[in-house]
Amino acid sequence: MNSVSSPQLAPASSPSRISIALAERSYEILIGSGLLDSADAWRDLPRADCALIVSNVTVAPLYLARLQTALSQHYRRIEVLNLPDGEAYKDWTSLNLIIDALLSRGCDRKTVLFALGGGVIGDMTGFAAAVYMRGVPFVQVPTTLLAQVDSSVGGKTAINHPLGKNMVGAFYQPVRVIADLDTLDTLPARELSAGLAEIIKYGPIADAGFLGWIEQNLDALLARDKAALAHAVQRSCEIKALVVGQDEREQGLRAILNFGHTFGHAIEAGLGYGEWLHGEAVGCGMVMASDLSVRLGLMPAEFLTRMRRLIGRAGLPLLGPRLGVQRYLELMRVDKKAEGGEIRFVLIDALGHASMRAAPDALVAEVIAANCA
Structure with a gap:
């Protein structure tokens, strides 16, 4: 790639939108402050009866209630699954917990998954979305800096294998990425x-x-x-x-x-x-x-x-x-x-x-x- 100049960017209070141009798989990345509480950020989500929020035990106490409030305007039923926190849990066991939750709670093929957390949650939720009933929509809601600038964007989903990182996965694009900069306030x-x-x-x-x-x-x-x-x-x-x-x-x-x-x-x-x-x-x-x-x-x-x-x-x-x-x-x-x-x-x-x-x-x-x- 050739070098390109850095443009003047909008202030954090004015959300910016970046398009990922992939034909029928195209989607937007929304970046700004206060997006969890912004009605505009959640407009035009995929229609479904049910949504499943996948988070972890660290992030959920901080931001789950606000995401549930935002989604309550769009889905009749909102299910929640909180996983252990950390890269050590990015494995088959955690992936199966997501699939188990989807099946045991009667989630159909229109169910929308929401990944609320960092790269581990985003990667596993995206992989689960790619394989459940051969593919259901999912939305990335990254709460770490690493996830906001990298792992939530581009559709790489995976779990780790003892012999190699991210060796089991799929390319599967989200339908939206919502990066609320305010979530970085609580980041260690x-x-x-x-x-x-x-x-x-x-x-x-x-x-x-x-x-x-x-x-x-x-x-x-x-x-x-x-x-x-x-x-x-x-x-x-x-x-x-x-x-x-x-x-x-x-x-x-x-x-x-x-x-x-x-x-x-x-x-x-x-x-x-x-x-x-x-x-x-x-x-x-x-x-x-x-x-x-x-x-x-x-x-x-x-x-x-x-x-x-x-x-x-x-x-x-x-x-x-x-x-x-x-x-x-x-x-x-x-x-x-x-x-x-x-x-x-x-x-x-x-x-x-x-x-x-x-x-x-x-x-x-x-x-x-x-x-x-």
């Missing part, structure tokens, strides 16, 4: 930093100007300044919308959105899901991918220094766990981007431009050794 600081990792990635892969903006406004983002968050969320979603609109099923261009993820997913699987947050692993993975970009001669050494400084300022780990070089390589060979056992990485070959490349195992081993605690 560690989760906020994890979300910043997914924002940071958009700069090196697609928009050098946005990378500079993040560097200049990182303190405001960490302070949860609403105008800064609105800008960051909207620009991130604009970039992802552009990529997904061109490559919905990740046959080429969309793979660039996985910058840092090959190393990051290996960290998550190697430690056991939930030990590190996804964004923490991605932040560290971006350091490793930046280092590999430099070692391959694609980028100058100053790029690695710049990325390390920004990722560290965001409160993310710069050094990965010592899993052992061979364990890293083993885990990365089952990454979805691997082909014929060859590991392929998203690397930066110009600021604002990324590409998929393989690298010699020996060079990858040097990167791992240099960037693990």
